[in-house]
Amino acid sequence: MPSSPSRSASQPPYFVRLWQGWSVWWRPWQNIDWLLMGAVVSLLLIGVVSIYSIDFNKGEMNWLDHLLTAGVALITTLGIARWRYDTLQAWHWYTYGATNLALVAVSLFGVTALGAQRWIQIGGFNVQPSEFAKVGVIVTIAALLNRRPANNLLGIARVVGALILPMGLILAQPNLGTALVFVAITVGMLYWANAHGGWIVLMISPLVSAIILGLALPYNLSLWLWLAWVVGMAILAWWCLPLGLTGAVGAGVLNLASGGLGQVLWNLLHDYQKDRITLFLNPDKDPLGGGYHLIQSRIAVGAGGLFGRGLNHGTQTQLGFIPEQHTDFIFSAIGEEFGLIGTFLVLVLFWFICLRIIQIANSAADDFGSLIAIGMFAMIIFQVVINIGMTIGLSPVTGIPLPWLSYGRSSLMANAIALGLVQSVANFRPRQTNRRP
Known part of the structure; x- marks a missing residue:
């Protein structure tokens, strides 16, 4: 009569079984990026330590x-x-x-x-x-x-x-x-x-146009930079938009209008926002x-x-x-x-x-x-x-x-x-x- 298999042969070792039990619980997260975590x-932890130091003498x-x-x-x-x-x-x-x-x-x-x-x-x-x-x-x-x-x-x-x-x-x-x-x-x-990279530049170009014209630069340099930017955006629109000359004119007009609109938006800002923008210089x-x-x-x-x-x-x-x-x-x-x-x-x-x-x-x-x-x-x-x-x-x-x-x-x-x-x-x-x- 053949002998029954030993306990060690019928099931894996204890540590393997323990790991298998834990892995079943951990399986929903097995593919996440632990290095990122x-x-x-x-x-x-660095934030907690730094805030603790800031609170150290304040009792907070x-x-x-x-x-x-x-x-x-x-x-x-x-x-x-x-x-x-x-x-x-x-x-x-x-x-x-x-x-x-x-x-x-x-x-x-x-x-x-x-x-x-x-x-x-x-x-x-x-x-x-x-x-x-x-x-x-x-x-x-x-x-x-x-x-x-x-x-x-x-x-x-x-x-x-x-x-x-x-x-x-x-x-x-x-x-x-x-x-x-x-x-x-x-x-x-x-x-x-x-x-298209050119489309992205054109999309944010009105904001840049308003900022350039608002710069306080000597010798009217901001005005010349702004005009150069407007011309550059018109050329970029002519090159990358499917509208040809119509797109170029539209981009130029939009950037021209944005320059003046920037002054209007500046006046709508609160005083503390104006201070934040100007005082960092x-x-x-x-x-x-x-x-x-x-x-x-x-x-x-x-x-x-x-x-x-x-x-x-x-x-x-x-x-x-x-x-x-x-x-x-x-x-x-x-x-x-x-x-x-x-x-x-x-x-x-x-x-x-x-x-x-x-x-x-x-x-x-x-x-x-x-x-x-x-x-x-x-x-x-x-x-x-x-x-x-x-x-x-x-x-x-x-x-x-x-x-x-x-x-x-x-x-x-x-x-x-x-x-x-x-x-x-x-x-x-x-x-x-x-x-x-």
Whole structure:
């Protein structure tokens, strides 16, 4: 009579069975980009430590609030990552409608703070719908471009038409910084959707025309630059638009009109917005007023040197020379207390995050997922460039937060939703596929 098989031969070892049990639970997230998650978690931890240092001598607990919100944000990201992103295609108009309704609610029931009406109070918390509108715009544009590519003027017109309403509601708050983020997202997604580069330049040319004419340059140089720009746009339109001479004349007239319109729009800006735009060129003009933040921020970053003054030892940070440093100007605290090494680490993490998002966009299962990833890429990189630029005096103060580092519940949660959608694209992409060279 043959002997019965031994226990070791009938089933795998204990550690193998334990791993198999865990893998069944972990399987819904097995294809997400864990390197991307690691980089984001690293930025969140740096943000918590930096905000803790800012709160150190103030008796505040913003760092704990940031830490708890970060935990909720990570759970939200993982929850969205296991849900198929492509179901949003059938619901994108509902997403678009909800986005605009939330922005309308701000104008009707919003809470005013710091000279702007941008928040809605829900359950004792101030929620900023404009942050979540960024994600809504990304989903809407991705769905539109997935149905009709941007290699024709009608496809671009559909995208621009959908952008007008939310952007107008954002500007009415007023929130110029978020409106500029919308423009960056749109340009990035149109480029990825194979829109003609000349068409994209023509689309943003009226804004550039208004800015050039508004520059205060000697010897009427701004006027000559503006006229050269108008002529250049007319030539570009003649070359790349299918309308020939009609398109050239139309582009020239539009840029001519935009120059005068820029003066009208300038007068519609609030005083603090005008100060932010002009004082970054010469903050010493009003060192105790509009230029105060910029001057103190540059001092803080420069004082950090190579290795920084050390945690809780930055004079500008600990003595509170920079108001609301835990929000828009958190990079100055990192620069002062962690020095060039700390700021370089932050920049490397942002570079790595953008690199991983590009790789996810390249390997997405469809154009809709690829465009969602590129929309987040454009949103993140624009906010990083503008925020760090204003911290070191290279761009005006716009109120744009630094992703995952700046304190702000709405910003963290909006980034969590966007990251969750990108991770969903990664999670449901085909293995070993590279759709783009």
